[in-house]
Amino acid sequence: MIQLENVTVIRNGKQLLKNINWTVQKGEHWAILGLNGSGKTSLLNVINGYLYPTSGKVRVLGEEFGKTNIPELRKELGFISSSLKQQLKDYDSVLSIVLSGIFASIGLYEAVERKDLDEARKLMKQLGIKHLENSQYGLLSEGEKQRVLIARALMAKPKILILDEPCNGLDIIAREEFLEFIENLAQQEFCPTLIYVTHHVEEILPCFSHALLLKEGEVYTKGLTKNLLTEESLSQFFGRTVAIQEEQNRTWIAIKS
Known part of the structure; x- marks a missing residue:
């Protein structure tokens, strides 16, 4: 699904990523964990073809960058970020925003077929937002907006569906409802490969079988999530001694004084 070989990105004399080697196989869901400035955004921009590596090879869905039509390839990637949320028009209806995902456009400017309407309503029902189809996007809660973006994607x-820190701006109740929604989505037959980016350990759900820990633009470690979210590993990763607690098949951490 994704293969990065020795990917390094340097811009304006600053090294954003260094020798990234990472492979995502079909059937895997990955969490990417890193503090602010660790290179998470740069890594996502490389995968989406918005940032071209200074050196190394990038393959997404079997297509090698530099030898493929990246705009066409992007149509097979769902990318949900805070910048997309801000671009959408508050007065647009939920249904029109979901339908715009067919064309990857901000706003709906083309005619849609009956089958498209049926598909949009089916998705909204599956994601629990069917009752909102005529609501204005700007009147939704942050959690509802995130579900609309996922339906659109x-x-x-x-x-591949990439979720870039999707819980930013959500209160604790909305966050937990959204995370429950993601866990349920991962169990659905129609769910694509998930890449979930966060700097909060407790957001790493049981559905994320694998994790990549990114630090200062480098892969600190990667592998099975259950092997990485330990006190020893996380203490070394964060550079602070942490205590962990397992609750509801999730890992919660606190920094030891």
């Missing part, structure tokens, strides 16, 4: 039937 799934309209294009992407093979």
